Amino acid sequence: MLEAAIEAADRCGYVFVICANSKECERLAWRCAKMCGVEVVGMPKVYTQKRGQITFETSRSCQLMWEDLHVHGAFPACEVIVDHYAIESEFAKMLEMLHRFDPEGAHAENPHYPVEETQA
Numbered sequence: 873m874l875e876a877a878i879e880a881a882d883r884c885g886y887v888f889v890i891c892a893n894s895k896e897c898e899r900l901a902w903r904c905a906k907m908c909g910v911e912v913v914g915m916p917k918v919y920t921q922k923r924g925q926i927t928f929e930t931s932r933s934c935q936l937m938w939e940d941l942h943v944h945g946a947f948p949a950c951e952v953i954v955d956h957y958a959i960e961s962e963f964a965k966m967l968e969m970l971h972r973f974d975p976e977g978a979h980a981e982n983p984h985y986p987v988e989e990t991q992a
Contacts, residue, residue, distance in 0.1 A: 881924025892961040897928040
C-alpha cells in the first residue's frame with residue numbers, strides 16, 4: 873500500500889492515506905518516510921523524492937466521504953488510499969454482517985456468490 877502511495881504521489885502530486893487512528897497515521901508515515909529516504913514533516917506528511925506529498929489522516933480528521941473516497945476540500949485529482957485496518961475499524965459491524973447468513977461453505981463451493989439454486 874505504501875509503495876502505491878509513493879508512486880501515486882510522484883504521479884499526481886498529492887495523496888491521502890486513510891488510517892484507523894492517529895497512532896497508525898504516525899506509524900505508517902514514519903515507515904513511508906524511511907522508504908522514501910526523507911523525514912516526516914508536520915501532521916504527519918511525507919514528501920517523496922519527486923516532491924509528491926502524502927498526508928496520513930483518519931477518516932474523521934480529513935472528512936473522508938466513504939461513498940466515493942473523496943476528501944472534503946481536496947483537489948479532484950488527489951488520490952485517496954485507505955488502509956485495510958481503517959476499513960475494518962470503521963465498518964467492523966458491517967463486515968461481520970457481510971457473511972453472517974451465508975450457508976456454511978457457500979464461498980468455498982461457489983466463488984461466484986450469490987449461490988444459485990439448482991433444480992433437481
